[in-house]
Amino acid sequence: MKKIFLSGLLASMLSGCGGSDSEPTSNTAPTLVGNLEQEVLALESGIFTFTLDDKELDNITVTTSNAPHWIVNTDKENTLTITATPDLLAVGEHTFTVTLSDGKDRADYNLKISVKDNPEKWEEIDIHYDSLVGGWESQDKQAIFAFNSAQQGVSILNNQFTYLAYENEGTDAPGFYKLNCYVEKFECGEGDLGRHAFPFRIIAQSDSKLRVVFEDATEHQQVTTLTKQESPQISKTMQYHVPSNGYINYENLLMGEIDFEGQSAVLSLNINQQYFGGTHQLDQALVRAEIIDNQTVSIHNDDNKVRYNDYFSEPTSKKLTHYIFKHKYNSLKLLYSSDDYAVFDIEISRELSSAEGFSGEISDDVKAQIEATFVSENSISVIASAKKTANMTPEQGKKYVSTFYLDNDIESILSKRSRVSYFTIIDELSSKIELGTLFQNPVEKEAMITVFDAKLAIEYQGINTEVDFVKIANNNDTFLASHAVEGYGETYSRFLSILSEVNDSINKESFINRSFKGDSGSVYEFSETTLKIHKTASTFSEYKVIYQDDGSVIATQCPQELVNNMCPEEEWSTTQYKMVQESLNHVVIHEQLYLGDVNMSNVYKMTKL
Structure with a gap:
């Protein structure tokens, strides 16, 4: 490297000491x-x-x-x-x-x-689809793509999901298509996946890189270089939830955990399969698996307890034969993994459930025809990380809403567990909570709530419950994660519900003549007298509405006058919608559904239209 010698000083020192004359x-x-x-x-x-x-x-x-x-x-x-x-x-x-x-x-x-x-020199190049199989990411991880061998894929663009299919045979326009059915269930029409073209061009390729041009969620053109991920591995401490079916704010969406110390995982994965004469449905499959080398999994099909109903239409007589089946998970391959996401390719087939059998007597020939339809199918599925966060701390004197369960009756079945909806921290020693169960309307109770280490700690009747503040990878909201609940005979790690501060000044005018879009894709259109819930562009359900003094609205199809906001005929439900928060583009809704003795509570976000 550069060196500087103080030659003049050195020379004078040597001269003064009788040194050599040479420099x-x-x-x-x-x-x-x-x-x-x-x-x-x-x-x-x-x-x-x-x-x-x-x-x-x-x-x-x-x-x-x-x-x-x-x-x-x-x-x-x-x-x-x-x-x-x-x-x-x-x-x-x-x-x-x-x-x-x-x-x-x-x-x-x-x-x-x-x-x-x-x-000006971009030229689309033709490549063989097989060279795409695997996971790809941009340098900043804002563009992620994964493709399986069954010509299915997913894009994660700025944390927004789009499920894809590749078609090159029997179509005038080969290429990628969006499968909107995956993210908006109401688009799963009869034999139709709600396909829409997904512009995706490859303009350069090497063994491990692609230069691609595509459209983002706002239909703006983007171009980036993708690098193929070699040997993806799941993060060793991954708590996760399944974000891709649109119901991220509902209590049927739970949070799981991959246990690397025990080398096991109960994976809740989305699968998209044909049911009921070709109609596609998106379901959550529970897959119990063993982790091997942090990468591959060995599936335990013996633990599969979930059963499904379907029917078979005989080709000649058109007679319908109903039957019950279960899924057999043949393989589970990890296509992509990062700190925030993991993408799986799951291969599934059907097996007749011998325990329940058929709805009536059928011939061996019909049974054979049914079994012949049980071909293996692939489905691509994404899980997103759920991490503790200290970014939100409830303030004293302010009212908040969420849905979480106390540990006072942790061993009880879900319908009997104590469920909190609203809470207010008054001071260090006093708080108020609205507490109910599936069969008991919420009532206000005294409790003590403290906040520490990204947790909400609730002491009620001498029993402590700790609820985590959680952020999920594809959402900017804060969620509360309460303790395990039961479902389908399996135990999940956590249950997630959005947390929101309550604005009590919002009134009924916030509903009238306004429309909102839910995560499932359904559009809610409120007027002074009705609520229309549009499942598709051409079909909707209509409800009469009754606006309440607290700014909420009750919607029902009950043929009689309501009694205490309930339908006298128990088979008819009523739903109460209360807008608890409004921002520039979204509203937060607290929904309570009443059906006979049952009341259900959900908190979710909707988009303003």
Whole structure:
């Protein structure tokens, strides 16, 4: 490296001490003269020249390190020439080192070359679909793609999910299509997945990289370079939830945990299969598995307790034969994994459930025809991380709403567990909670609530419950995660519910003549007298509404007058909607559904239309 010798001072010291008359010779490291930051267009050639200088006129040797493969350098007659011929995969900034040496000293120079995109030279290239199978990500992980061998895929763009199918046979426009059915259940029509074209062009490719052009959720064109992930592995401490079916704020969506110490996981995965004569349904499959090398899993089908109903239409007589089946999970492959997401490819087949059998007598021939339809299917599924957060701390004197369960009756079945909806922290020693169960309307109770270590601690009747504040990867809201609940004979780790401060000044005018879109894709249209819930663009259900003094609205199809906001005929439900918070683009709704003795409580967010 550069060295500076204080030769004059050294000489005078030697002279004063009677030293030698000969003076040591100093050396200066060679220098590179020129602009160390350059730009070049992809698919173009850039030539950059630099002057090599050595004070002592020594011969200069030039070497480079960490230079991209498209960089060539030549040095001649004290001139260094660097030629850059980058392709589209090189778009971005590249820094490498040029080292100059005169045999005595050396100097390092960092050169930065910015490769700019060149849209005028984009050309779509044809590639074989098999080369896409696996997981891909951009450098900033804001664009993630994963594809399985069954020509299914998913894109995660700025934490927004789009499920994809690739079609190249029997179609006039081969390419990728969005499967809106995955994220908006009402689009799962008869034999239709709600396909819409997904513009996705590949303009450059190598063994491990793709340069792609696509549209984001707002239909704006994006271009980025994707790198293939080799040997994906799940994070060792991954708590997760399943975000992709649209019901992220409902209490039927639970939070699981992958236990690496015990080498086991109960994975709740979305599967999209044909049921009921070709209609596609999105279900959550519970897969108990063993983790091997943090990467592959061995499935335990013996633990599968979930049963499904379907029917078979005989080809000749058209007679319907109803039957019950269960899923057999043949394989589970990890396509992509990061700190925030894991993408699985699950292969599923059906098995007749011998325990329940058929709805009536059927011939062996019909049974054989039914079993012949049980072909293996693949389904791609995403789980998103759920992590504790201390970003939100409830303030004293303010009212909040969520749905979480106390540990006072942790061993009880879900319908008997104590459920909190609203709570207010008055001071360090006093709080109020609204407490109920599935069969008891909520009433206000005294409790003590403290906040510490990203937890909400509730003491009620001498028993403590700790509820975590949680952020999930694809959502900016804060959730509360309460303790395990039961479902389908399996135990989940946590149950998630959105947490929101309550604005009690919101009144009925916030509903009248306004429309909101739910996570499932359904549109809620309120008027002064009715609520129309649009399941599709052409179908809707209509309810009469009764606005309440507290600003909430009750909707029902009950044919009689309501009694205490309940329908006298128990088979008819009533639903009470209360808007508890409103922002620029969204509202938070507390929904209470009453059906006979049952009352259900949910808190969720809707988009303003």
